[in-house]
Every structure is written in structure tokens, then in C-alpha cells.
Amino acid sequence: MNSNSLKISNENLKRRLNAERRFKFYGVIAISLALIFVLILFTNIISKGYSAFYRTLIEIKIEFNDKVQPEMFKQMSDTEINKLDLYSFSKKNIYSNFPNIEKKSDKKKIIKLFSIEFEEEIKTYINKNKNNLGNTINLYISASDDIDQIHKGNYSRDIPEERRRVSNFQLSIYDELVGQNKVKFEFNLPFFSRGDSREAELAGLGGSLIGSFFTMIIVLLLSFPFGLFGAIYLEEFSKRNRFTDFIEININNLAAVPSIVFGLLGLGILLNTFELPRSTALVGGITLSLMTLPTIIIATRASLRSVPPSIREGALAVGASKVQTVMHHVVPLALPGSITGTIIGIARALGETAPLLLIGMVAFIVDVPSSPLDPSTSLPVQAYLWNDSAERAYEEKTSAAIIILLSFLILFNLIAVFIRRKFETKW
């Protein structure tokens, strides 16, 4: 070969190199498209949802009088204060913040600027500060969802008045309050602690967060041990015959079954036959476990299979029994893979909605559940419920619920990746 033969190119080689370049180009296009879509999705959700994480408060002045005196609160316990009827007292005090308004219909409109629970918020304030109350107090109470949306700029004022939920009169009062610097934003802590509500400014994720938490605990407790030991038995101990082949095919099929089918199973067997309590995290957890189980079994079997046979031989050769070999050497090496599979399975279960609709976890539940036996919803179902609600304020809450859900999913996946990296064994 002379030195030039490496440099002279011919038609054939050119074609090959071009084909290679084209192939790389297609790959780059595919990846970029996928990334662009993910970016659009995230920007859309975050831009819609971030405003749900803070809320609007309006400052009002409260004057105590002969009937409602600061001194009388000092002797009362929290529950006693909560039982007091301060409704008309609160209402009158709110009116007196707007001395120019005298018409009764206008007063009603003013009350609508505030959250429907203004009485409770005033009581909470009194409870917190009962030992150092002056004769007049200034406190911030929540704005109604409509004012909240207007203050956040989510709700356009350009809509004609007859189609707007906030009248021109209310807007003028709101502007006045803003002018007096009496409207402020605050981090929306109640959004994470409260249950669902028909009043948009009160509705929170708390109930569904706890519901999802209980559901995932049930899923973890049921599917991880069963999945792990099922996989160990099938992979290490069972003889290969038609029966085990049949089981294997069915496990693989189960992983591909549409999730709603599991919901039907939960409805038919858990609710109707065993009469377990409807709408509970327990039933939701059992139903979702059925869905997660094949994922865990398949992941665990794959990681058991990737443990080199030489490790098994090494243990057997020093006289370990089959169970000792598997439990002392094979399973510890396969565990990271199994845990990764479990986390990914649980992340999938966390985002699952359809089966939960069928077992009644879609109900409107105000109370935050305190055990897996209480009726509850879950994060994705809450997003689904809010998405169905008419009020404008639920739109940001829907997106906020999805942001929280996605953050958990990303967190789970990061943990899975971390475990895989950290415990990856090199032979």
C-alpha cells in the first residue's frame, strides 16, 4: 500500500460516510424534539402552577367592644374560643373598615372580598395572641379566591362586568385597599396542610398528600416482599417446566395490563366480595400493589440473573447450601437492582389515577385522613378533581398538584439512579 492510498477517497466511501452523518443527524433531531416537548410541558405547568404556592391576604382592623373584650379571652381555652359565635362581630368589624359604604347590598359585596372563613381566621388570631390583645388589633385575613386571582394577575379585568365574577364596585374597593398598601402575598402554607374544599381559597393538597403517602406505604409493604421473594423463588429455586413457564408468561402479561383493569379487580373483589372500606388508602394500596408486583418481579429477576454464576459456584464449592448461597451471596448483590425496580414501580403507582377512580378514591373528601382506613384521595386524583372544577382558582391548583406530583416522581427516579450508581458492583 503506498501512502497515498489512505487519502484518495472514492464514491463508495463517500456514500458510506454520508449515510453515517445522516444517521447521527436523525438521532440529534429525535433527541432535540423530545427535549423541546419536555421543556414545553414543564414551562407550561410551572408557569400556570407556581402562583398557587402563595396567597393573598388583606389587612383589617378589629375593635373590641363591651360584649367582646380582650380580657374575657384570657380565661378561655382554645376550644372554648373556637366555639364562640363571633360571626356577626367579625362581620360588623369588617364593615367598619369601610365607613363610606352604607348600602346593605354593597356591604354583602365587601364581605365577598374575603375568604368565607374570615370568622375562623379571626378566632385563630385571637387564640394565638390572647394574652396581649389591645382594644384594637390589625390582622391579615385571606382574600377570596377571586380577589386572590386578580391580585396574582391570573384573572383579567378586561372581561365585561356581566361576565366577570368580581363587580366593578368590588374592583374599586380592591384598588383602594391596594392603594392603602393593605394587600400582601404570603407563602401558602395552608395549601399543603388542608384537605380539599369547595371554596377554592381553602382547598389544599394536605388530604391527598397524606392519602398518597398511606397508599404508597401499603404498596411498598405488600409488593416489595412478595415481589422479592416471588422473584427469588422463580429465578433460583423453581424447576423449569410448563407450569413455571406459564407463570412467567402471565407475570410478563400482567405488567402490560391496562391499569384500569386492576381497578375493576379491586372494585369486584376487594370492595364487593371482601367488603373492605370504600375510598380508602388500604384498598387503593392493595389494588396498586397488584400493578406494581410484576414490575418488581421482572426487575428483581433481571438483577438476580445478572449475578455471575461464578459467585454461586464459589459459595456452593465451600459447602454452602442452595438457600445459603442465594441468601448470603446472590440476593445481596441483586438487591440494589430490585430496590431500583421497586422505586420505579412505586413512582408509577404514585402517578396512577384510573384504578383509583374505580375504587372510589375520587370522592370529595374534606378531612385529612389519619389512617389508611380513612377515606382519602391521592395526588393525581386530586389534580383530576380540581381540573374538573369551574372556578378559575382551581386552574393554578391543578398545575400546582401536578408540580408536586412531578417533583416526587423526579425525586424517586433520582433515588433509584443514585442507588443503582452507588451499589453497582463491578466484577
Added chain:
Amino acid sequence: MENKVKVCVENLNVHYGEKQALFDVCMDINQNEITALIGPSGCGKSTFLRCLNRMNDVIDICKVEGSIKIDGQNIYDKDIQVEKLRERVGMVFQKPNPFPKSIFENVAYGPRIHGLAKDKTELEEIVHTSLKKAAIFDEVKDRLDETGTSLSGGQQQRLCIARAISVNPDVILMDEPCSALDPIATAKIEALMEDLKKEYTIIIVTHSMQQAARVSKKTGFFHLGNLIEVNDTETIFSTPANDKTLDYVTGRFG
């Protein structure tokens, strides 16, 4: 002077499903000697070796007929406990396969499951002795906590030998123990085998005829599942009785 017969194999037939891997193998293996098994790939020498500690049991389709007696006891008898058998017949594999655990744990595992040590000091004693016998103690004594897989290939193989002798076996089976090692590591293992044969009966499968010639007292030549010839190593390499053996040892096939 002939040593006493340790392992006595009679009419050993092994089938993998339809395929027969060994045909009527009969062989006596002497105590405190190194016996080498040579032959081309797929000739059945590894299968034969794995019959001696019943490692073939884990393969479902493998059927073993005939008898293998160790100290007069047939290891394929129904009431034989395989775990006990493997305690007496240790094995070292082609590719070093230490457990991905600490060096100490690698050696301590066998004694622990067999309950050979009463307490921690005894266990340490066993681990240290085994590592010393395997001529690796000096190299690893300061880092017994490091993982076995962090050692070099030759060290890993000696660690595996330490693991095999930790349960105090009579017989050590070696399945091409040096095929993954460089010549220096190989030389160390060979020197080690020379030491070990004083205490143990060693059977080694090897592809290197020089190695067989260097280390073994007796050599068996396998071909297509038959034990063609077994004799003193010197005879096998100089004046074998069978033409096939001659062809193989002189490099004409294989």
C-alpha cells in the same frame, strides 16, 4: 513408593440430556499427589472434575452413573450430604471468583457456615492460617477489610485457594486455575500447589501441557469423553501407550 489411593472412580458415565459427556471412566487418584487432567476442549475433563464434588448437581439435565469413592465412601450414595462432601472436597475455578466482600469475609465464610470456629479469635486464627497456607497472607495482612475483588488476578486466585482450604478439605479440585493469569502469577500458584500437596490431594485440569509436566505426578488424558490413558506424568509425555496421547502431547492436534 506409591501413595495410598484417595479417590477411586469406577465406570463413570455422565449425560447432559441426550448427549453423553463421559464414557465409562475409571481412574484412581492418589493421596498427597497432584494429578493433572489434560485433553482438548470439550473432552470432558472439567465435567469429570465437577463430578468429584457433585457440582454438576445444580445442572438439572445432568445425569451421573457409576461410582466415585473417596476413602471408600461412594459420594453418590443417597444419604450423602452434598454440603458435607464439598467441605471435604474444595474447588478452585478457572476465573478467580472471590465474593464481592472483604478479604476476611471471603475466607471466613466457609468456616462460619460449617461452624468450625467457636468464637471470633478462633475464626481469625483459621482465616490467618488459610491465608498463610495460600501464600497470600503477607500481601494482604494489612488490608483484610478491603474487598476481595480489589486484588490483582493472581492474588484473587490465591484468595480463592485460601477460601477453599479454610474449611480444611482433603481434596482440592482446580479447574484451569492459571488460565486467566500471567506467567509470574502462574509460577506463584504452581509453587503453592507444590506446598499444598503435602496436606491435600490435588486434582488439576489444565490446558497447558508444560504446566501438567511441571507440577503433576500423574496425568490423565481425556479425549471425546473417554479417559484414553492415565499414567505417570513422565511416561505420558515421553512414551505414551496410545497414539492419540502422543499426537496430543506433541502438539499434532488439540
